[in-house]
Amino acid sequence: MKNQWITAKAFLQQFTWKKISNIFALYLSFHISRWRKKPILLGYPTTLSIEPTTSCNLRCPECPSGLRSFTRPTGMLDEELFRKVIQETGKYLTYLHLYFQGEPFLHPRFTKLVNLADKEGIFTSTSTNAHYLTSKNVDDIISSGLKQLIVSMDGITQDVYEHYRVGGNLTKVTEGLQLFLSRRNELNSKFPRIILQFLVTGKNEHQIPDLKKWAKEIGVDELQLKTTQIYNFENGSDLIPSDTKYSRYVQDRSGKWKLKKNIENKCWRMWQGAVITWDGKVVPCCFDKDGSHVMGNVAEKPFELIWKTPKYQTFRKTLLEDRKQIEICKNCTE
Numbered sequence: 001m002k003n004q005w006i007t008a009k010a011f012l013q014q015f016t017w018k019k020i021s022n023i024f025a026l027y028l029s030f031h032i033s034r035w036r037k038k039p040i041l042l043g044y045p046t047t048l049s050i051e052p053t054t055s056c057n058l059r060c061p062e063c064p065s066g067l068r069s070f071t072r073p074t075g076m077l078d079e080e081l082f083r084k085v086i087q088e089t090g091k092y093l094t095y096l097h098l099y100f101q102g103e104p105f106l107h108p109r110f111t112k113l114v115n116l117a118d119k120e121g122i123f124t125s126t127s128t129n130a131h132y133l134t135s136k137n138v139d140d141i142i143s144s145g146l147k148q149l150i151v152s153m154d155g156i157t158q159d160v161y162e163h164y165r166v167g168g169n170l171t172k173v174t175e176g177l178q179l180f181l182s183r184r185n186e187l188n189s190k191f192p193r194i195i196l197q198f199l200v201t202g203k204n205e206h207q208i209p210d211l212k213k214w215a216k217e218i219g220v221d222e223l224q225l226k227t228t229q230i231y232n233f234e235n236g237s238d239l240i241p242s243d244t245k246y247s248r249y250v251q252d253r254s255g256k257w258k259l260k261k262n263i264e265n266k267c268w269r270m271w272q273g274a275v276i277t278w279d280g281k282v283v284p285c286c287f288d289k290d291g292s293h294v295m296g297n298v299a300e301k302p303f304e305l306i307w308k309t310p311k312y313q314t315f316r317k318t319l320l321e322d323r324k325q326i327e328i329c330k331n332c333t334e
């Protein structure tokens with residue numbers, strides 16, 4: 001609870017009347033659109049995810065970066081392009097997640113990107129596999145202005161950890177975390193807040209009690225137990241946990257697996273935010289990992305024009321009318 005308060009305070013401190021009225025306009029237009037089954041947009045995104053890089057040091061089996069299975073190119077976000085996006089969107093943004101696919105700390109100027117957004121008064125966050133929390137990097141990360149660091153760690157013994165984080169080294173992760181937390185204390189800083197994120201699968205669910213104990217001992221700010229997205233879930237998978245509390249899927253009477261949550265023809269995310277790939281493509285959300293629905297490119301057009309482009313509006317309209325027509329929306333719990 002303490003962590004939520006500290007985070008909420010930092011989050012609320014950056015609010016301006018422009019950001020507040022924009023959220024209100026988005027919320028209103030979302031509900032009017034649902035009612036009319038026709039999209040109208042009265043604001044600009046309040047959150048953005050921007051991808052520093054598609055490169056990754058690991059080989060996770062449910063991730064296209066890890067599997068090297070992208071059809072889109074691999075590369076690094078250009079700092080000038082990032083600056084342009086922040087100039088165009090910063091006055092509305094309340095949350096910037098510097099992550100989409102890949103390992104963000106492989107970007108050589110990652111902390112500079114964070115610093116640039118932080119100076120514009122935007123709450124910044126990222127997700128990492130924590131293999132780069134080394135003595136060379138930690139001070140730089142702590143002083144960058146980053147507010148939230150989400151660490152993905154899905155096992156507390158090497159054999160369980162590497163079942164999903166293929167190629168990962170658990171000792172590096174745990175030592176990096178301990179180093180980070182002790183340096184943050186020494187520097188008397190509250191940020192970035194450390195969220196330990198554990199994707200619960202059938203292979204690691206038995207470790208949850210020990211994980212909770214360990215997380216408390218080393219002093220992470222928050223532990224999140226998350227459900228895992230499985231690509232081909234219909235015929236089951238050993239990654240689906242037996243405890244349905246941690247699963248997005250349930251078995252029906254015929255033995256087939258389906259999404260636990262009923263799919264409704266709506267998606268707040270299409271009003272509230274967007275995702276930008278390292279090379280500037282605007283895609284609807286983080287489920288579009290390979291960029292199948294590119295709405296435009298910020299390297300070629302201002303973001304504000306892309307946000308209201310007919311292609312984007314048609315996508316929103318399809319969501320309001322019949323979401324199942326869109327492939328990526330079929331396996332989404334939003």
Ligand code: SF4
Binds near residue numbers: 285286330332
């Ligand atoms: S996959 Fe579809 S429903 Fe889910 S967040 Fe993306 S656009 Fe919305």
